[in-house]
Amino acid sequence: MPKVTIDGHTIQVPDGTTILQAARMIGPEVAPPTMCYYSKLKTSGGYCRTCIVKVTKGSDKDPRPMPKPVASCRTMVMDGMEVVNNTSPEIVDARKGVVEFLLINHPLDCPVCDQAGECHLQDLGYEHGLSSTRYDFERRTFERKDIGDKIQLHMNRCILCYRCVKTADQVTDGRSHGVMNRGDVAEISTYIEKAIDNDFSGNVIDVCPVGALTDKTFRFKSRVWFTKPVDAHRDCPKCSGKTTLWLKGEDVLRVTARKDQWGEVEEWICNECRFDKKKTKDWIIEGPRKIDHHSVISQNHYNKLANPHYKKLGK
């Protein structure tokens, strides 16, 4: 069992643990932010580079530091390893650079985006970003694509985290969803524009960290923060039936999977639960859902963040 020290906290972890997992075991104060890693998906991570940390000591056996920041989600812990994250000004600065990259082509259309208030990119920009952008060119745009009657794709907002691709690969049967083209014009696509249509496809909405994939049955019904999340369940033959309902009065505006402390789905849910069960009588309500401590929704930061020009982004 290797021992690792992250930002001064030492912890012993099972073999094969990544730096990110070890940091999460220590707690949110040392855990790096993640935009592409997803613990429920195999081979996720490594793309966005927001989770970078600095390895100041490789291991007891080979104490040399690693020359460059590493993606904590894809780097294994070695015995005696020492890592700095938030305590390293270099990492804090490098992360600002990554956030800037993620934002230069983002449309910042938060005021009309259904994800606003629960968007990981908003949180990331708020907590780790620069106060202004140095990008003064036109932002990239894509043509709108229809991917079926339940899911809306706004490619302009996509950060190419590959989570939805991996979800389609690993959670649904019969993948018809992937990445087309290359570089900064790469886009999420269902091959030959085929609608994603199978029992678990709706989960791509929940894994999407931004508003690129949203629930058409919820579109523009309400701002997230005007709805009341409650945990509920039903006897479902296809999935666990354990969900979060987003209520306004007696109406179920939206059904999602339950998400853990890191914003990740606890259990995948089926499309019937997600899209078709929109009445409170379909559900057994358990009680209010506790919303993650750092979420923009719970901290009322939205007004600052919603400025489409991001002039005042940051603290």
Add this chain to the structure above:
Amino acid sequence: MGKKLLIHNEHVANIHTLEVYKQHGGYASVEKAIKTMTPEAIVEEVKKSGLRGRGGAGFPTGMKWSFLAKPEGVPRYLVCNADESEPGTFKDRYLMEKIPHALVEGMITSSFALGVHTAYIYIRGEYFYVSRILEKAIEEAYAAGLLGKNILGSDYSLDLYVQVGGGAYICGEETALLESLEGKRGNPRIKPPFPAIAGLYGCPTVVNNVETIAAVVPIVMMGGDEYAKIGIGRSTGTKLISASGHINKPGVYEIELGLPVEEFVYSEEYCGGIWKGKKMKACIPGGSSVPIIPAELLLKTAAGEPRLMTYESLSDGGFATGSMLGSGGFMVYDEDTSIPMNLYTLNRFYHHESCGQCSPCREGTGWMEKVAHRLAEGHGKPSDIDLLWDIQKRIEGNTICPLGDAAAWPVASAIRHFRQEFEALIPKKEVAH
């Protein structure tokens, strides 16, 4: 005249045919290897030869081969990287086009050494006509009993296939190449695991450049020790250089490593000096991914030593005053060349070729292109030079594959050595405030 081991027969009529190739000693290494040597002995010779990968990174080939995992009952693969898309590099094409059997022979001998029974040549889409030449050569080799079942009557069998890529630079990166060969999108894989452990179809795989594999032929024939006598220090053997740009005699040259750079540029045997009687301004000595350096630093190191065509000498001084041998794509620029315009061209290339997996490379390459464009066109802002510097710094070392570094280094070196030229292009009124 330096010694030639790879393209010494380049001008022999019909050397592309098996018959003529054999008349000139071709396929002797296959005979020698299969009939008189063990696979381990060949790997040992390659180790002794000091051969280093000719695809750009210069990793010792013998060491790479000895890392190949050999679990029981699992196939292993040899994959030849013939993607050759690094701007300024065209030596592999020359070799394959002129003497295709040199590569086929190298593939057979190398596959035998590695215990491989299925091997692939992955060639870039734009080289479609070269793939035809290779396929013809392979057909001839099959007919002559040099490929297929029981090669030369031994119990060793090998199948060799040519796979044409779709024409993406990124598919030259070895793990992207493997993805593409498997029929998937050519995205580089996250390492570890390295191909030697889990490569093609998850099996142990060696990926080597065309020239590296061709060099195995003379190594087996002359012995590793003899090969290592050519060259200087850890730069052994001969190297194909693709010489281009503002020189009198562009083309592919085989040089002995250790040749003085000055001789390479100015002698009649090689580049024949700068064209139109002009002066050399700068050079990118190892393909577009390596740093550009001014003429003075190309010919002499910062310490005043003559610069040699070796891995070590060309990188002497690190990135501050040196560059790299890289793939041997030697591009020379005369005094009239606009470095900012040249940089913009490179930026455009990397932007176009980024696979888009990592945010710094995906977003940063496009941003750099836009900034470099406006600078080169004469409407840059005073802050643009520092901005470019900062963007490249934030890409370098923070990506899955080395394309990010390859996109960053040309920017850093152009600004490092030619900053004034960028500043001179910024409109005066802007400089004033």
